[in-house]
Amino acid sequence: MLDANRDGAFETVAVRPRFVWGRGDTTLLPTMVAMVKSGRFAWVGGGHNRTSITHVDNVVEGLVLGAQRGRPGNAYFVTDGEPVEFREFVTELLATQGVTAPSRSVPIPVAHALAVAGEAAWRTLPLPAGRR
Numbered sequence: 001m002l003d004a005n006r007d008g009a010f011e012t013v014a015v016r017p018r019f020v021w022g023r024g025d026t027t028l029l030p031t032m033v034a035m036v037k038s039g040r041f042a043w044v045g046g047g048h049n050r051t052s053i054t055h056v057d058n059v060v061e062g063l064v065l066g067a068q069r070g071r072p073g074n075a076y077f078v079t080d081g082e083p084v085e086f087r088e089f090v091t092e093l094l095a096t097q098g099v100t101a102p103s104r105s106v107p108i109p110v111a112h113a114l115a116v117a118g119e120a121a122w123r124t125l126p127l128p129a130g131r132r
Contacts (some may be wrong), residue, residue, distance in 0.1 A: 016063045017078040021093060022056030033097050035087065041101075045108040047087030052079040058099035 021028070035041040054062075062078030070076060091101040106114075 005009040010099075011072035011073060013066045014075035015059075015066040015070070015078060016075055017054035017059045017062060020054050020056055020059055024056075029093055029097065032094065033099050036094060036102060037050040038101075039112050041104070043087055043105040046105045047090070049085045049086050051089075052077075053089060054078050055080055072088040095115075102110050 019028075033043065058078055058080060062076065066076050087101070094101045
């Protein structure tokens with residue numbers, strides 16, 4: 001997207017939030033809840049990695065500021081501040097839905113191998129155009 005920026009012709013500003021969360025989430029949290037309830041959820045490498053998070057209100061503010069004050073051709077990262085431990089944060093999110101986070105974990109090398117295999121299968125399998 002930033003490559004589309006052209007002086008005087010077309011201006012682009014990228015606003016990049018990380019792990020958006022907040023009231024009314026209809027995608028990420030419901031998906032995680034469904035995965036936990038179906039037994040398909042596991043922490044990768046124990047889930048103790050640190051990650052940035054962004055409350056939806058901060059995303060909105062970042063988008064407004066990007067539109068009002070962003071310099072064309074630049075990217076702006078929006079977060080809630082210091083990174084948090086992924087497992088701790090997601091455990092608290094799941095608890096808001098009355099769901100207890102599982103303790104099951106997948107070693108990082110196993111998760112990586114599964115991701116590589118899944119990506120290869122996605123690229124090579126003859127799936128209908130609407131499913132890609």
